[in-house]
Amino acid sequence: MYDWNALWHSHASLSRPFDASLKNSDSAPAFAGATLYRAAQDEQDIVVYDGGDHFVLLHPQQGRQLHLAKRDLVDIGIRLVTSDENQALALPYLEVLVDNLATGEAACWRAEVSCNDDGELLAGGELLHPEQPPHMQWPTLSFAGDAAFAAAMQQQWQDSAEEVTMDAAVWFNTEVLEQQHATLPPLDARSQQMCERYAEIIRREQAALSRQFSDPALMLIAEVLRDIQFDSAESCRGLWLAVESRLLQDELDRKHGVDGDALLQQLKNLGYTQEVALIEALSPVIDV
Incomplete structure (x- = not known):
């Protein structure tokens, strides 16, 4: 259910000592109304009792106990x-x-x-x-x-x-740029401000992504993007699907010497801003 050792460490400051004679997990006290929920797996492990509306965590080696209300484990x-x-x-x-x-x-x-x-x-x-x-x-x-x-x-x-x-x-900001591109009026001060903010957000994300992806991986993604046009802000989501399709059809992972499965997982883990940053960095420039 939970990573009990992680729970202990995150709430250790709330723990308190229990009887030093009961440091052995096999002789840990049977708290009133509580039943053994999980026995320790080794000397460093946590013993867990279920007290109905709370858990009691014991650290036998440290001789300390921790009470956690179930309603707080959110x-x-x-x-x-x-x-x-x-x-x-x-x-x-x-x-x-x-x-x-x-x-x-x-x-x-x-x-x-x-x-x-x-x-x-x-x-x-x-x-x-x-x-x-x-x-x-x-x-x-x-x-x-x-x-x-x-x-x-x-x-x-x-x-x-x-x-x-x-x-x-x-x-x-992408929506504003699309609307401006459709009508091509001069940019007003507000739109110019949004464009500048958009550019700065993308620049920062691109700097971080350049350290996450290898050069061959970026070349592979760029090749995929040459055949794709993103018509709206919403369409920028799901870049990994386009890459997966080309891996299956054209084996681009072999061509570029890239671990295809690992690349797909990297792409799936990207947030929306990161996907847009990749698309902005690697998509070909289209003359209008």
């Missing part, structure tokens, strides 16, 4: 969705997934993301702030009102906000 995932996943929402949209394996509860919150005239991002009409998550309702979660859940959501949002913001910036 996993939270936050992402900006930029490709069609059969949801009745316009792209892009913000998705927040909450999962608690210990209590068996899970829920999902989604909201369409938009950009106002000042370049500010909104989710469900509410301004997004890097330090504060948007207002979300979790009616099906028993721990939704807990301070620990609010703190976990706050931390996860702060960890994810930069990536969400960058992906959204690329999405909306």
Whole structure:
């Protein structure tokens, strides 16, 4: 269910000593109302007791114990969705997934993301702030009102906000560029500002990607991109599918001396901003 040793280390500051005579995991105390959930695999391993609404973790070698409420063991995932996943929402949209394996509860919150005239991002009409998550309702979660859940959501949002913001910036800036390209009027100050921000985001991502991909891999991707045209911001997602098709049809991995499976996994792991950066860097220049 969990990586118990990782849980111990992340909450070790909350642990407290137990009877030193019970350091041997085989003689660990049977806590009132708790049953042995997991025995230690070796001397360094953690013993776990299930106390109903909490777990008791014992570190026999250290002679310490740790109580963790099940309702606090929450996993939270936050992402900006930029490709069609059969949801009745316009792209892009913000998705927040909450999962608690210990209590068996899970829920999902989604909201369409938009950009106002000042370049500010909104989710469900509410301004997004890097330090504060948007207002979300979790009616099906028993721990939704807990301070620990609010703190976990706050931390996860702060960890994810930069990536969400960058992906959204690329999405909306790309749309502006497409609209400008279609009509070809002079760029106003706002559009020029968005173009400059877009260029800077892409430049930074390209610098990082140049260290992640080998030169032969980049040459392979460039060859694939020569035959592809991206007509919209949404179409930039799923670059790995185009590469996979050419690997199967033309064995480009053999041609360029690249591990095809490893390259596909690298591409699958890319975020939207990173995919756009690769496309911008490696796509051929088209005269208009």
